[in-house]
Amino acid sequence: MFALLENIRVVLVGTSHPGNIGGAARAMKNMGLAQLVLVDPQDFPSADADARASGASDILQAAQVVGTLEEALIGCRLVLGTSARDRHIPWPMLEPRECGVAACEQAQQGAQVALVFGREYAGLTNDELQRCHFHVHIPSDPAFSSLNLAAAVQVLAYEVRMAWLAAQEQPAKPVPVVEQDEEPVTADELESFYRHLEQALVEIRFLDPDKPRHLMSRLRRLYGRSAVNNLEMNILRGILTETIKAARGEHLRQEKADV
Known part of the structure; x- marks a missing residue:
């Protein structure tokens, strides 16, 4: 069961x-x-x-030191980002206990999980939060809601441990055998897909890079x-590749027709 906890990483940004x-390291230990x-x-x-x-x-x-959040999330299938503020685009939210x-359910299945914490003065940026599958809000007193970073790590690490202890009391569940094609994609694979998707949308002129609004x-x-x-990701990437090819061919034909 300790292997379960080994699959959960704490990521501190900036x-x-x-x-x-x-303080965060002490809370983790x-x-x-x-x-x-x-x-x-x-x-x-x-x-x-x-x-x-x-x-x-x-x-x-x-501790592993990296330059970007994308590097920190390589291999993760579940990313949970702490957020103290309401965002313009609502994101799926979890309470600390959830x-x-x-985190424990995914880690028990062998998945890598990331708990992501932002800067002391401003938390995570919108772009960073959009790399998370869920946002986690710690319901502190609104009159004094700002938590010290190590304290926030302590709260979520405690909830992870409580879930882990509860799992120990339950009969061990066999880990389902999942074919590689059926395994969920990781956070870094999703990021690569989003770049590919954005490229395709620009090519077909559905997305104006100068006025992206909130499409992505x-x-x-x-x-x-x-x-x-x-398997689904391979299908989606194949569609995007062929879409880009078709769009570029159409652009070329239009250019020749205009000459």
């Missing part, structure tokens, strides 16, 4: 204070999580981080909740 990284990924931290490694970790320095030493259950955001929400598997 952390400005190294003490918060150390308290709850049995060990996989920490840091996206473009402003000050790491740091003595302040080690001091705040208070016995969890092993998590800091093993987040813990969802809405399409991200649509496909993000569809649990697209590998």
Whole structure:
């Protein structure tokens, strides 16, 4: 069962204070999580981080440091992003307890799961949140709603542990055998698809790159909740490839006709 927790990574984006990284590492170790990924931290490694970790320095030493959120999410089939603000385009939302259950259910099936936390001063950007399958809101007091980063990590790590403990009390369920074609695509595979989709929409002139409005955001929400598997993704990518070929052929014919 401990392997379940090993499939859950905590991702901290753009952390400005190294003490918060150390505090997050301590919170993780308290709850049995060990996989920490840091996206473009402003000050790491740091003595302040080690001091705040208070016995969890092993998590800091093993932390993966990457330049972008996309790199941090490679291989993940479920991405849960913390959000304290209402967004222009509503996204599927989970409460912390639901987040813990969802994370454990996916991890138990062997999937990699990411819990994503944003910057101390501004959280995650809209673009970063759109890379998440679900948003998680911690229902703190509206009169004083801002949580310290390490405290937010503690809340979700606790809910993950509670869900893990509950799963231990249940009879072990056999992990279903899923053919590779039927496995859900990962976050990085979805990002590659979105780039391909945007390219196709521009080619057929359905999307104006100078006036994109919220088209791609809405399409991200649509496909993000569809649990697209590998076979379906191959079909979608094939359609996009042929669409681009057809659009370019039509453009060429129009150019020749105009000469």
